[in-house]
Amino acid sequence: MRVLIACEYSGIVREAFKSRGHDAWSCDLLPTDQPGQHHQGDVIEFIKNNPDWDLMIAHPPCTYLASSGLHWNKRIPGRDKLTLESLEFVTLLLNAPIPKIVLENPIGRINTAIRKPDQIIQPWMFGEDASKSTCLWLKGVPKLEPTNIIKKERYGNQTPSGQNNLGPSKDRWKIRSTTYQGIADAMASQWG
Numbered sequence: 001m002r003v004l005i006a007c008e009y010s011g012i013v014r015e016a017f018k019s020r021g022h023d024a025w026s027c028d029l030l031p032t033d034q035p036g037q038h039h040q041g042d043v044i045e046f047i048k049n050n051p052d053w054d055l056m057i058a059h060p061p062c063t064y065l066a067s068s069g070l071h072w073n074k075r076i077p078g079r080d081k082l083t084l085e086s087l088e089f090v091t092l093l094l095n096a097p098i099p100k101i102v103l104e105n106p107i108g109r110i111n112t113a114i115r116k117p118d119q120i121i122q123p124w125m126f127g128e129d130a131s132k133s134t135c136l137w138l139k140g141v142p143k144l145e146p147t148n149i150i151k152k153e154r155y156g157n158q159t160p161s162g163q164n165n166l167g168p169s170k171d172r173w174k175i176r177s178t179t180y181q182g183i184a185d186a187m188a189s190q191w192g
Contacts, residue, residue, distance in 0.1 A: 001192065006043045006058035006093060010178045011036050013057055016188035044089075047096055055100040055141070055191060058093045059179070060086065066108040087113050100140035102191070107133055119143045126182030129156035132164075134183075141191045147182065 001022050005013045008026040011034030017024035018036065025037045027046045032038035039046050047053070063069060065086050073080040090110055093103055103110075111117060117135035124131060127148030136144065157164055 001054040002052060003192070004043075004047070004053045004056040004098070006047075006056055007060050008057075008179070009033055011038065012179050012181060013059075013184045013187060014038070016181075016184040017192055020188050020192050022188070022192055044092055044096075047098070051097065053098045055102075056093070056096060056098045057102045057104070057187060057191075059104055059177070060090050060093060062105050062108065062177070065090070065110055066106040068106070068108075070109060083109055090114060094137060094139070100191070101138075102141060102187070103137040104134055107135055110137070111135065121146075121183065123180040123183060124150045124152070124155060126180065126186050128180045128182045130180060131155040131158055132180075144183075144186055144190060147186050147189075 003014075003017045003022045003024040005017070005024065005026040007028055008014060009028040009030040009032055011026055011032045014024045014026040014036055015034060023037075025039060026032060027039045027041065027043045029040065029042070031040050043058075047056075063086075065083065070083070073083055087109060090103065090105075091114065094101060094114070107120070115137070118138040119136040121134050121136060121144055122131055123134075125146035125148075127150060129150060129152070154160065
């Protein structure tokens with residue numbers, strides 16, 4: 001299949017599909033972290049100029065969409081406009097002329113402004129010692145089946161109160177947005 005991983009700089013999902021024989025590309029405004037088939041630029045333009053995709057997995061930026069940051073919309077002038085622009089981008093991705101589409105994002109504004117997700121997954125459902133609720137909006141693909149459930153009271157990425165234990169840093173956003181390998185492998189094996 002021709003697979004587009006939209007808004008991915010890490011190359012993790014792209015390489016999971018590539019390792020299973022697919023013609024997989026990532027596209028992001030940032031350069032890729034791993035050498036491979038990557039287009040640096042606007043994904044909407046990339047789709048228009050390369051229309052024959054079988055599957056797109058999209059990871060739109062969650063900065064203005066995640067529930068954890070929406071409280072800033074009332075405190076920072078103009079931030080609510082950025083949330084609306086982010087929702088417009090999500091709508092373009094969901095309506096792209098691609099037969100199979102998966103869009104992932106944390107719990108947030110997409111759930112109330114566009115529609116509820118088809119599925120909510122956790123990294124611990126795919127062999128990862130981590131907790132992070134991730135919503136999936138699906139078109140033309142089945143729900144992702146867990147591959148290796150790890151049940152714990154507290155996961156490796158959590159504080160005793162259950163919050164993410166990753167402290168503030170210039171790379172925190174990048175580390176938090178990277179797809180876990182177990183999820184990428186499940187996507188490639190089940191949807192590929």
